[in-house]
Amino acid sequence: MASTTPSLPHLPDEIHPHQEQPDDSHHQPNENEPLLGRPGDAIQRPNAPMHRNLYLGTGILAQTGLLLLLLTISIPLLTHRPLPPLLTPHPLLQLTALLVLTEAILLLQPTTKSLPAAKTRAAKYHALLQLLSLLLFVSGTAIIETNKHANKLPHFHSAHAYFGVATVSLLAVQYLFGFTIYLTPSVWGGGDKAKKMWKWHRYLGYGVLLLVLATTGSAAWTEYVDAQLGVSKVGVVLGLVLVAGGVFPRIQLGKLGLREY
Numbered sequence: 001m002a003s004t005t006p007s008l009p010h011l012p013d014e015i016h017p018h019q020e021q022p023d024d025s026h027h028q029p030n031e032n033e034p035l036l037g038r039p040g041d042a043i044q045r046p047n048a049p050m051h052r053n054l055y056l057g058t059g060i061l062a063q064t065g066l067l068l069l070l071l072t073i074s075i076p077l078l079t080h081r082p083l084p085p086l087l088t089p090h091p092l093l094q095l096t097a098l099l100v101l102t103e104a105i106l107l108l109q110p111t112t113k114s115l116p117a118a119k120t121r122a123a124k125y126h127a128l129l130q131l132l133s134l135l136l137f138v139s140g141t142a143i144i145e146t147n148k149h150a151n152k153l154p155h156f157h158s159a160h161a162y163f164g165v166a167t168v169s170l171l172a173v174q175y176l177f178g179f180t181i182y183l184t185p186s187v188w189g190g191g192d193k194a195k196k197m198w199k200w201h202r203y204l205g206y207g208v209l210l211l212v213l214a215t216t217g218s219a220a221w222t223e224y225v226d227a228q229l230g231v232s233k234v235g236v237v238l239g240l241v242l243v244a245g246g247v248f249p250r251i252q253l254g255k256l257g258l259r260e261y
């Protein structure tokens, strides 16, 4: 029987913006299928502005979680007296780094190979934001280590310290991995071989994000943040859950090699 739907331009791996969502009973695996939700739920549409990627689908949960984390930690931190000059900047720099890192992921996640110009543009901004997050993480770590050195404080004094050192080490690997695939693909054998590494960059990236979230959470149990600042653990944990709950369901299975891409 002839279809009553007007013919649509061919978009190979894109849900057409004006097309009705498919009926679940006829659901076919699709490379744009997110980890949770329906195909196309968090996919950048043709002509949609890039900033929409930041809150598309469950992205809005991640933005809410980031705001909650910033407020829950920075208000008690900045209203507490005295403000230790080598300690106060550490949480502020690391939280800003987490914010920038998460925005960099959210910006790129909804892109697809069927909109190559939009994908290339988002990848450029992803790299720039990650460069900024790297500088923030390095500054935040340098200041806390300076604090330890200046005040002759012991290293590995808490679970947070172990998490922190593990996170910083894995972040260094991931930055090196991403920047070399992007800027010097010849290091990975050039062209197509380098392109195949993106899948592993994504796996490692999501793993590192989990570790960064765990490290931020563990900070709420340090003696300073818990006993002296009285930061709400409920606020911190809720913020972290919202960030994870906003980012992870948007993962496109095709980009992880779990569907054809």
Ligand code: HEM
Pocket (backbone or CB within 6 Å): 073, 090, 091, 094, 095, 098, 141, 144, 145, 148, 154, 155, 156, 157, 158, 159, 160, 161, 162, 163, 164, 165, 167, 168, 212, 213, 215, 216, 219, 220, 222, 224, 225
């Ligand atoms: C993902 C982000 C973070 C990373 C990678 C990180 C990393 C680190 C590192 C490497 C240390 C020193 C470890 C040592 O030399 O033994 C440290 C200590 C510390 N951090 Fe963080 N941190 C992060 C977020 C935060 C946040 C958000 C807060 C506050 C809410 C915080 C509060 C502290 C405090 C109070 C210390 C000193 C206490 C201790 O060493 O046990 N950190 N952090």
